[in-house]
């Protein structure tokens with residue numbers, strides 16, 4: 687596993703969103719209502735990017751077909767529970783930075 691620094695903690699605020707590219711992955715870092723989420727920037731429905739979506743509480747609504755993924759509930763799809771959910775990653779805090787650990 688390797689640690690990838692994403693952002694300084696002091697730069698995070700409610701409404702924060704930023705896309706990070708790590709290798710083949712595009713990851714979306716979000717802070718909303720004092721909670722932080724790191725999600726694969728790819729909708730599990732049709733693979734469109736999620737960073738153009740909107741946050742409604744803890745739910746990320748995809749801009750393409752309006753499916754909502756509850757990031758506070760393992761990324762589950764709200765409208766279609768059997769639909770694969772958004773893929774979440776665990777944030778890792780290291781001093782003043784927040785990042786993620788991914789396989790080498």
Ligand code: FES
Nearest residue numbers: 729731732748751
């Ligand atoms: S591509 Fe996201 S809801 Fe269809």
